[in-house]
Amino acid sequence: MIVDDRLETVLRTNVAGKTAAATQLRQLVDLLGPVPLAAWNAQHAGALQRIDALCTMLDDEGCASVLRSLAHRSPVLVYHFAQQGPRTASAAVAAARLAEDDWLALIPRLPTQARGFVRHRSDLSDRVRALLSRLGVNDFLLPEPAAGSIVLPSAAPEAVSVESAAPAPAPFGKPVATEPAPVADTPPTVALAPELSAPEPVGLQPNAALSPDDGIGAIVRRIEAFRRKRDERQAATPTIPRADGVAPLLPFGEEQLPPRKAPLSIDLRTDADGTVVHASIDPPGMLVGSRLFSADTTAAVHCDQPMADAFRHRQPIDSGVLSIEGADFVAGIWQADGTPLFARDGGRFTGYLLRLRRAASEFAAVPVEPLAEPAAAAEADRLRQLLHELRTPINAIQGFAEMIQSQVFGATPHQYRAMAASIAADAAQMLAGFEEIERLVKLESHALSIDTGEADAAAIVARLVEQVSPVLAARNVRLAVAMPPQQVPVSFAADEIERTVWRLLSVVATSVAPGERITISLEATATTASLAITLPASLAQLDDTALFAPDAPMGGGSLAASAMLGNGFALRLARAEFEAGGGSLRREGVRFVAELPLAGEVQPLRRVSEG
Structure with missing residues (x-):
């Protein structure tokens, strides 16, 4: 299936009431769940906004009840x-079925409350548990004790006599003495009721043998072992500084991330004193707070004298030289271009x-990514396949409409014949638009390349101007035409010139x-017309950006059909045809200026056409 419009169909549906909201929320989670992270686009972002609106209609428990029954594989959700x-x-954390790498990338970005929900999952790998421990989530389920270490009694004893007081428990994290402190007085024997009976506490020796009555001691030793392993794991994780200046320098799983590529350009904004208040780099603290316009070469950040003079006179900066000493990502020589800002009030x-x-001297040290030409070609081929898929049903609609109009199946009322004619005309216009795209x-x-034959540009342009003159005259437009009195042969096929100039x-x-x-x-110059x-x-x-934008609106009139996709699209296509x-x-x-390569010597015009 090349065209999948299920998500668009759901987003076009309006909901009224909590039942419809819950149904649409279920549909959106089903559709977004299988979408991989690399395939998310603006339409999926719009679906997330619709999910927020649905969650507003439903309460917290209503959303949770929907999510509990939906298993998905989307870390974005x-x-x-x-x-x-x-x-x-x-509910979202419990219903997720994510791979280990997805959990490792997602957990550092989750709120603290959500991280606590992750720890309750029973399918977490050791790496995920280690990451949660580094983030401060340590209250996992205790590890299972060894087989036979704790024996549960078959029946509770009727009474237990306590002959001596148990030593006071030591604070967590500190070893407990192996020998109990001497007791001056022996307390009297206390008889416990059967429902309150408990085994006698014992010392917390790590290697002590367990008896059937050592349940509490075993649990305490397991707690101590768990904390001891956690401390050893935290001590074994060193704090390694990063070269790209990312802070805080804490072990948040960043050692598994690949090194970032150094930027080739950075956008900055300064205040009136020349101090950077905004920087388009992560983290911005590598440059925010720096004073850029100091010509003192001993400063960590300094510029050349022309850039400092431009700042002093509040003039635009063109190709200034800026030297930065700091993190590896921003250190070095930079070329600066900028414009001063002035308040509207005053x-x-x-x-x-x-x-x-x-700077050009440092380009060799910065790796530059190759152009993604294969990806662009694949995207163009995919668009052509989509247009081919759209032509098939429209051709069928046009054919049936023409059959109804021509009464192939028998006599047809005039009203239906008129509607069929209108449908056939709209289909033909859509097919023409697909061909242009x-x-x-x-x-x-x-x-696709343009046929570079040979044609007389003067005669073709004069004929086209003559055709468009009645339309301009109807609007009382004053038209001035200046054509050369001789032929202008160009290396362009006649039909290509006519099509492009007509646009x-x-x-x-x-x-x-x-x-x-x-x-x-x-006019003809030495090499071009x-x-x-x-x-x-x-x-x-x-x-220029708005003029050639694909969504530029088109005007009205009898010639609007030639620009059915908008003026910007027509101009962009004409430019592509000229350049090809x-x-x-x-x-x-x-004014527009179109240039065509000359085919040879300019000869006298045998037949002059004036518009």
């Missing part, structure tokens, strides 16, 4: 429910936003406001 009430946390200086990058995926993953013109035509002025010009189109005001106010053919599409101020 255990961590999430551990933040809830005690009954919910206990314009007072409030500090700097900085980004530190490793697949084309963009193939172009960006370099799985730009359709975006402009659907976004322009009535009364605006649009300029379209084409440059097409410039003025941006409408609605697009000019956007930055050796050209480019970029924004320069308030």
